[in-house]
Amino acid sequence: MRVVCILVIFLSFSDAVSITSFLTDGENKTSTSLESKKLECSDLGILRQMINQETVIRLTLVKNVHALINDFNLMKQSLASSEATVTELQRTIEVLNLTVNSLQQTNRKLQYNSRISEAKTKELETKLQTVNDNVNIIQEDSDKKRQEFFNKTNSVLDDIKIEVRYLSVTLLDFKECSDSQAEIRRTFTEILNKTVAKHETLLKRSAYEQLKLSSAVALLDAAYRNLSKSNCDTINHHAFTAGISSDNSGWRGDTLMFPVVIYSEGTGYNSSTGIFTAPTSGTYVFYVSVQSAYQKFIRLNIVLNESTKVQVMTWYNSGSSVEIHQTGTNLVILPLRTGDRVWVKRSVDSIGYHSNINLATTFSGFKLY
Template sequence: MVHTKAQSPLKDNNSTGLDLNSINTENVDIVRQLLNQETIIRMTLVKNVHTLMKDMLSLQEKLAEAEVEISSLKKSTDSELTDLKNEVMLLKLENVNVNSSMDNLKSALRLSETEQLKLSAAVSSLELLRVNLTNHDHDKATKFAFTAGVTSSNKTWRSGVMVFDKVIFSIRSGYNPSTGVFTAPIEGNYVFYVSAVEFSNRYLGVFIDKNGKHQVQLIGDSSAQFQTGTNMVILSLNRGYAVWVNYKSGSGYYSEFESIPVTTFSGFLI
């Protein structure tokens, strides 16, 4: 048998070796078991340390990846925040533009309302002008007037209708210069005026007749030559009624002086 001294790894530096000669077989088994357990514990600890180191390295890697990801997220967030700020600025500018456009639209609307009022006034003026033109055309269509005179003197005239054979003025009058008779074109009130000059002291009296009935008369009667008789009358006529100048007295009438009629017959619708 070999005698050896061994130092238990479970002892500190001050521990002393065991005398294997004094240890029986049972104690040796116990020591061996303890050594085996210590070895197992050491191996387990080493294994655990290696595992922990691997875990720490893994955690460090994951932490680094997380930091990179966080940094990337921060950059992305900063970029998105910058984009959002830019969009907000653009929206503010667009809002300013919208407000400016609204103001322009309001101004344009007010201008449009003003122009519409002007247009309405112009339309009203045009409508009034149209009505006036229509009335004017209607008035022209319903105006009747004439003036006629005799062109030759008559020293022996003693009966019948005095014929005023020269038409001086006429608007759709209805006067016939061949017969000396005015025929009313439409129903209405008419004014008639006659001026007759007697021929050299021959005296002169005439009637204004309506449908053969005397209405008024005029007389040129004096010791002086070429006396003038005048009269005017307003007559209500139906369409087709006739008016003329008829003989009453005397023996002649004077016609023209220097080729201008002095004995005349006029009429018009009022």
């Protein structure tokens, strides 16, 4: 910028000199030199003004450059913060993916258990229908037998009436014969006694059949209740046992996971996280057995929703002269609500654990009632 201003000044000065020389003659040389000095002074003033303006412009540019540098630094900080946020979001997405996979596994287990429950329910409905059919058949048989008994009783009563009439006629006919009256009375009494005995036998048989029917109905009702109770107990039963198949003498993690599932009924235990989530409310029993690493000690806590309930400990303080793996166990009974979580957590000052393919370290739990 400075070079351009100087060139402009020199060009204007040379043009002024040539024009002055062309318009004047030799007699005006003195006046021309004076005018030239005045022009030089005015050009120097203009040059100073331009230099001052250039200085102002330069200072303004310097300020703008500093402002741009500050904005650039702020943009770098914002970009670093954005990258950290993206990294955290990626970790969150990975955790969510693990959670989704766990939920999908749980959903598949629930669907499988639901299909099993539906099959058992259909089987129970079929058995109940069979029981109802048997009850209806027994009821029909009882009604038929009762009707037959009533018919026989009415027939016997009709026979008795006929015999009584016959005896009455006979008595009228043989009224005059006093010798035969005693025999007629005995005959009438015998017939009447036989008829009454026969009637009492039929009544007793009917009462016996009725008792048998009542007993059969009671047995069917008890069988139905037992089937219903068995189905409910099967649906509400939850139990698991899991273990560890490898040794880790330098383990310093937080949650001790038991990935090898030995037995699992119902839902609740997640082998990928080592956490048991209560599917229903009730009283549960949990048991932990752990072996310490070689010449080390370990303390584990059975935790309910981040709250320590009991501790398993194996302590070693024999130096390097004893080769031993110690075993620690503990059991706890806990009242759980639906959604409560239970797991095994390492204490701060413990190191490592011992296990093998025979699963020397295990974690178990089941619903008591």
